[in-house]
Amino acid sequence: MKFPSLKIGDMVPRYPIVQGGMALGVSTASLASAVANAGGIGVIAATGLTVEQLVKEIRDARSFTKGIIGINIMFAVRQFASLVQAAIEEKIDMIFTGAGFSRDIFKWGRQSGIPIISIVSSSKLAGIAEKQGAAAVVAEGCEAGGHLGTNRSIEEILPEIVGNRCRSQNPGYCRRGHR
Numbered sequence: 001m002k003f004p005s006l007k008i009g010d011m012v013p014r015y016p017i018v019q020g021g022m023a024l025g026v027s028t029a030s031l032a033s034a035v036a037n038a039g040g041i042g043v044i045a046a047t048g049l050t051v052e053q054l055v056k057e058i059r060d061a062r063s064f065t066k067g068i069i070g071i072n073i074m075f076a077v078r079q080f081a082s083l084v085q086a087a088i089e090e091k092i093d094m095i096f097t098g099a100g101f102s103r104d105i106f107k108w109g110r111q112s113g114i115p116i117i118s119i120v121s122s123s124k125l126a127g128i129a130e131k132q133g134a135a136a137v138v139a140e141g142c143e144a145g146g147h148l149g150t151n152r153s154i155e156e157i158l159p160e161i162v163g164n165r166c167r168s169q170n171p172g173y174c175r176r177g178h179r
């Protein structure tokens with residue numbers, strides 16, 4: 001089966017698959033590195049970890065794989081800024097962030113050259129993320145697990161996000177037919 005390619009920043013994984021960040025000890029270095037070794041984007045959940053624990057997870061993952069490793073962090077966590085800074089210092093490949101919206105993280109991403117990916121549940125938030133400089137967005141509807149920002153289905157939300165992006169890229173004309 002031929003997959004479309006997924007480019008985030010200057011990284012293109014072998015398969016366009018991003019593993020979900022799951023806190024509570026699920027998305028650790030071993031899961032993230034297994035996904036990265038298999039050709040996807042492996043993600044370590046930073047939420048609930050201390051800075052020292054996160055640094056250890058990132059270093060462990062790096063020792064298990066040469067593939068693409070990101071972190072996922074919920075904006076709502078108390079140590080948000082220090083966890084993000086620690087991941088940046090560890091030269092993480094990308095940062096997924098959701099459960100609230102931080103404008104600062106885009107500044108930190110620009111300064112460090114690390115792509116920031118916003119987890120969004122509406123086309124409005126996707127547009128804001130894009131304007132702030134998000135390298136990509138992850139769209140989540142009510143079917144997803146975790147902390148959800150909507151009770152709408154991904155089947156409604158995704159076409160709106162794709163349609164809006166298409167319009168913003170090609171005002172007046174869109175080859176994909178979204179108007």
Ligand SMILES: Cc1cc2nc3c(=O)[nH]c(=O)nc-3n(C[C@H](O)[C@H](O)[C@H](O)COP(=O)(O)O)c2cc1C
Nearest residue numbers: 020021022023024026045047072098143144145146
């Ligand atoms: C146990 C558990 C923990 C989760 N923790 C997080 C988290 O820390 N951050 C996050 O963005 N999503 C979290 N999620 C949501 C998942 O990462 C994923 O985005 C969601 O399940 C949607 O993916 P799916 O449609 O493949 O299930 C969690 C889900 C589960 C089941």
